[in-house]
Amino acid sequence: MGIAITCFAFILLVQHCIIINAKSVPKFPAILIFGDSTVDTGNNNYISTIFQGNHRPYGENFPGRIPTGRFSDGKLVPDFLASMLGIKEYIPPFLQPDLSNNDLLTGVSFASAGSGYDDLTTTASKVIPMSDQIKYFEQYIQNLQLIIGEEKAQKLVSRALIVISAGTNDFIFNFYDIPTRRHQYNITGYQDFLQSLLQNFVEDLYNLGCRNMLVAGLPPVGCLPIQITAKSPFMRKCIKEENFDAQSYNVKLATLLKQIQDALLGSNIVYSDSYHPFMHMINHPKKYDVVVVALAHMKQVHSVTNIILSAKMLLNTCFGTVYILVNRPTNIFPI
Numbered sequence: 287m288g289i290a291i292t293c294f295a296f297i298l299l300v301q302h303c304i305i306i307n308a309k310s311v312p313k314f315p316a317i318l319i320f321g322d323s324t325v326d327t328g329n330n331n332y333i334s335t336i337f338q339g340n341h342r343p344y345g346e347n348f349p350g351r352i353p354t355g356r357f358s359d360g361k362l363v364p365d366f367l368a369s370m371l372g373i374k375e376y377i378p379p380f381l382q383p384d385l386s387n388n389d390l391l392t393g394v395s396f397a398s399a400g401s402g403y404d405d406l407t408t409t410a411s412k413v414i415p416m417s418d419q420i421k422y423f424e425q426y427i428q429n430l431q432l433i434i435g436e437e438k439a440q441k442l443v444s445r446a447l448i449v450i451s452a453g454t455n456d457f458i459f460n461f462y463d464i465p466t467r468r469h470q471y472n473i474t475g476y477q478d479f480l481q482s483l484l485q486n487f488v489e490d491l492y493n494l495g496c497r498n499m500l501v502a503g504l505p506p507v508g509c510l511p512i513q514i515t516a517k518s519p520f521m522r523k524c525i526k527e528e529n530f531d532a533q534s535y536n537v538k539l540a541t542l543l544k545q546i547q548d549a550l551l552g553s554n555i556v557y558s559d560s561y562h563p564f565m566h567m568i569n570h571p572k573k574y575d576v577v578v579v580a581l582a583h584m585k586q587v588h589s590v591t592n593i594i595l596s597a598k599m600l601l602n603t604c605f606g607t608v609y610i611l612v613n614r615p616t617n618i619f620p621i
């Protein structure tokens with residue numbers, strides 16, 4: 287069975303806090319990342335946009351307390367993943383100008399905070415659309431070819447683990463809060479539209495040689511601080527309909543990915559559940575020993591999401607108790 291499947295199981299083990307034995311960890315030579323702020327390790331530092339994570343309070347728990355551009359207090363999920371897979375500790379952004387050959391050979395992130403599958407999402411935010419992330423990836427492959435030759439570059443890409451995480455911004459900035467696409471589609475229609483774009487994206491990657499892909503579904507969108515602030519500023523309750531929509535999107539996505547995998551020879555394309563682990567933390571904070579005190583200030587909204595996801599990854603690997611405190615707790619994340 288596919289390598290990516292093993293990896294997926296690896297992420298899911300979490301709930302039970304099973305310590306993974308080294309043998310079960312698949313050997314990926316590199317990790318390549320596409321998507322939005324959940325997985326952007328700093329590309330937006332090199333473009334002109336207001337979506338920047340290179341200032342405080344980001345990075346407060348990063349070594350050296352450096353705000354690297356990650357929308358998190360510390361590492362992001364892909365960093366933890368790379369570390370757990372024994373690849374490296376941090377995934378650099380592709381746009382970083384001083385990347386070494388080794389940085390390139392073990393993988394980079396092409397993701398851009400604020401991005402989405404729908405190009406309309408990035409028109410306003412001026413961040414890197416998913417379609418341009420593919421163009422950077424093509425450039426990356428050329429770089430690899432210069433370092434190790436065409437054949438080895440091809441092999442590396444085919445054996446690499448690809449992580450794709452996007453979609454939330456499309457719903458928030460094109461459907462729920464700014465209803466541009468709502469004039470054109472109902473929720474079902476917009477979900478299908480996004481998933482057709484996602485399918486094209488996966489097929490483009492396949493055609494460029496990628497074989498092992500992990501595609502994240504949506505988190506509970508209605509529990510993101512940005513949505514709670516927009517729709518339930520005083521009660522501070524999760525927006526049920528948006529969570530319901532996210533779940534139906536995820537069910538469709540899991541089915542679609544299976545179909546794509548069956549259609550693309552030699553591919554391992556796996557759905558990764560971002561919804562239930564997140565929801566479980568919100569509903570059972572005591573089980574996690576996690577204290578999440580967060581600002582719902584625009585700048586920190588992403589930070590909170592990522593902190594929770596990052597904490598989840600930490601907890602998953604039994605590293606122990608994690609306390610998360612974001613300064614200036616004027617709004618409490620409703621847990």
Ligand SMILES: *[C@@H]1O[C@H](CO)[C@@H](O)[C@H](O)[C@H]1NC(C)=O
Nearest residue numbers: 470471472473474475476478
């Ligand atoms: C959404 O729109 C499609 C047509 O574009 C229609 O067939 C479907 O019934 C609509 N769904 C809902 C829930 O309104």
